[in-house]
Amino acid sequence: MTTYKAPLRDMRFVMQDLLHFEKHYQSLPDCEEVNQELIDVILGEASKFSEEIIGPLNAVGDEAGCEMLENGEVKTARGFKEAYQQYVDGGWPSLDQPAHYGGQDLPMSIGLPIREMNGTANWSWSMYPGLSHGAMETIEEHGSEELKALFMEPLVSGRWTGTMCLTEAHCGTDLGLLKTKAEQTSNGRYRITGSKVFVSSGEHDLAENIVHIVLARLPDSLPGTKGISLFVVPKFIPGDDGSIAERNNLSCGALERKMGIHGNSTCLMNFDGATGYLVGEENKGLNHMFTFMNFARLGTGLQGLAHAELAFQNSLAYTRDRLQMRSLSGPKNPAGPADPIIVHPDVRRMLLTQKAFAEGGRALIYFASTQGDILTKSDDPEARELANHVLGFLTPIIKAFLTETGFESANLGLQCFGGHGYINEWGVEQNVRDARIGMLYEGTTGIQALDLLGRKVLGTRGEALMPVTSFILDFCKRSRGRKEMRPYLKTLVRLTKQWKSLTRKIGFAAMRNRDAVGAASVDYIMFSGYILLGVAWAASARAAYRRLEQGTKEEAFYRAKIQTAEFYFAKILPRTTSLLETMSTGPDPLMTMDENQFMF
């Protein structure tokens, strides 16, 4: 089974040296008192909970899965419920929630590292509290005062959890096809009827109530996406005093048996005229839902980072321990029967790939969380608008790129273990299975790619790209004084120019043929991801050079940052070259084959 140790040193690097969190908090209202000392205390406590309480339950959940009892209740794996109670008692659910609902009002950039630790230790477990965030954000942003009064405090405290009920068997990506019905009743509420599939944490025994956020269609609403409304449908209907009153007419019809994340319950949910509360306006459900879709997409990006980190940690331990063959450049462990396999260049290639994706991904997603802080807390409307823009641009890239590279890292982890990796007991094959869902839910990689290239970049005639490329070119300009940085900067300037001209080319091609977008989109989002990770690594190298120059007792740590940046630029970033080449060949090689002639 895998083990997890929170990478507190690297987290501190990203927060202090790279993103200057203290300075960032000083610029935000009500955050001035957040300093590194406070952060260290919080992260230290969170790391203990992740390493000691939920980490050891990761394999337990994979083995046991969830069990459906005869009365339709779902029993989670041994220890899950007790761990959740500890989590609630520790006040963790409310950490980055508003004070007027009992929250601790810390910025989301503090909540994120904690979710990272929980998720890396045990992704399946972390999805139970994780899904609540979307529910809270939706109610907080679009709900009436009545809804807030009924649901926010119990969700913030963690006594209740939330879900998202979107997908139906015949529609996932294309929510316009959904059929679940909502009818208004005399008391201003709604009766919800229909079936939802793939509802994560849809039913479980961790919390006393479960608050479902459900997409449904009102009578006589427009077909397609314009006729969809959003509802809160709780498992138990709360009384006016907040007590749990009546059991609602909804139930878990079945648990899905799936490739991974066995510890989380993936439910078929049946709503049989269940009582629901409208959120926001009628027929605006899909718009309202994007609030939590964006959040969920960042959270899924975090999952990619989590699996990369877990793969890296466990691969490193194994490859330092496993003795097999001699180094080609002469024995490194002459007293032993063979050398540890970490001496072999190809094993190091795998480890450094994992490290570059995990640590670089951390830099990327923590940066995104600072934009989230600005968006939710800043009193400067211009700053908020820019942050909103940057976050909208980064979200599909983070979701797609980090889950793809997280899966690659998990697979390399299995490869480092050789045949042993294929056996359940080591836990690295579980990491591969768990990671695989990341590229599917909350919109597949293909959907993220269309969102980025079609909607955000080409939909603004390329304007959405400008703040990001300006940021990169500005970074390059500011870093030019440091001689060691020049090779990185040269590459980044070239890639940024290629990014812009490529975007123009696809834009022109798409005017003639809309399929030019879909033909390039996945290559484009991966290309974008590699560049952004390149920026993260160049910035990390710059921060490390600066600290080394200032003098530090942790020279080895900072040297390793620079060496990883060198590895990334030499061995990973060149993937952009092939992507540019394949994008240049346009849609024809994909579209000419007749649909009926793929197979004979």
Place this chain on the structure above:
Amino acid sequence: MTTYKAPLRDMRFVMQDLLHFEKHYQSLPDCEEVNQELIDVILGEASKFSEEIIGPLNAVGDEAGCEMLENGEVKTARGFKEAYQQYVDGGWPSLDQPAHYGGQDLPMSIGLPIREMNGTANWSWSMYPGLSHGAMETIEEHGSEELKALFMEPLVSGRWTGTMCLTEAHCGTDLGLLKTKAEQTSNGRYRITGSKVFVSSGEHDLAENIVHIVLARLPDSLPGTKGISLFVVPKFIPGDDGSIAERNNLSCGALERKMGIHGNSTCLMNFDGATGYLVGEENKGLNHMFTFMNFARLGTGLQGLAHAELAFQNSLAYTRDRLQMRSLSGPKNPAGPADPIIVHPDVRRMLLTQKAFAEGGRALIYFASTQGDILTKSDDPEARELANHVLGFLTPIIKAFLTETGFESANLGLQCFGGHGYINEWGVEQNVRDARIGMLYEGTTGIQALDLLGRKVLGTRGEALMPVTSFILDFCKRSRGRKEMRPYLKTLVRLTKQWKSLTRKIGFAAMRNRDAVGAASVDYIMFSGYILLGVAWAASARAAYRRLEQGTKEEAFYRAKIQTAEFYFAKILPRTTSLLETMSTGPDPLMTMDENQFMF
């Protein structure tokens, strides 16, 4: 659950149009009578067995796995035993085995498509008869007359099956570390004592006896690989009359629980002073073993093709059926609620990638099997030597490249299904889990890469590369007359030159620093694989152009071949560019980091 239909049309294309099997057989002794008519009859029968008998057991085996009974016997999944009996009754095991052991003496290039069909329908099941081949080849090539008389006929008939017992818990790649002991007894036999892990088909209920090929160490033998001998250790010791006599002192100690191939028993085998028979010479065990390692490696390459084909077939059916969103270039199914997802360029990219890997891989591995025919049947020593050389060069590439691309194809298959693909019942996630072992057993991708670049290419100072590059350049020269071929040929000539100069560069770099080999090796083997598949696709296009020119009723089939070749050259082959770039950066970015400073 997945379904399988044998791709008989494509098999016929590869055998007739591309590789001219009839002409090939006419040049081999005792094969003159093998013609397409006979082949069609055999493949037709084999396809029924694969599609109807073992295909439906694929999901059954995944679900049930293997069960260890109290007496140490292993029970396979429902239906496996009966299917095996049908297989034996049908005479399939003996098809490409020598007539003097009761075989039907057909060339291995006829056996391979049948193994492909069996393996694609149900890889786990196919491993039970599949492992016998290595045992037969070893005994046939290195065994004494006594061994042949005892073991060959029952193995050829399929009444008994075989295994390979190589790996021990502490050594897989590095067999020089193995500890299993062999001591000679008074009757010229040996007592074998030790434990072997990861023994596929090590114990089961399909056959009356199981013949283990075991690596072990004699007393006072040299340490390392030079002190290893090879033994036949049967589950039941046969009497002189071939009857099953005494139960040998060996047993299955445990079944491994693993990521995939659940239907095949992966056993811990304990040998407690078991009776063994020496194969070949003492201390030459590792050399003798390479006979069946080569065979097993080709067989594992076939597994990659199998998973790519299964992924392609099931993805194609799903993406033509699943309605979701509209085509960006206008509705293609205006009467329906949405378009089938095959209209989307990115879905086509995934399908065409699977198709290019499956069909191109088929061309590559069938070509290798013709070299196997020449090696085993030709009476021309020069032809045999060349075939041996070509096969030695191709084997690690086929093993590594086809399992890597097979896994990629299986993953794309899951991606085509979206969230549904993650659920067990569709069977595509099983295909991913089953495919994952291919990159591990019979030597990981990293080991194949060192075999290719270190041993075969640089070990001959690049000479091993020459017949292959000459073949490609000759193909290009001969195809130049056809105008449509020129874009392919230009690319292939460029890549072949780059392959040669790259090899020289790595060779020089390795003189200064041996780690240059391991740093480039995996990129090098993938680079080689992409070029060879490029040749396969260019040759397929040429054959298609020729048939179209001659006039054919199957114009659509041949057009699709050309379109797939165009896809491959436009969207897959450019991956070589990045690989060249990463190889050019040498070993330093991998080797500078201190082993203790990967993590802090």
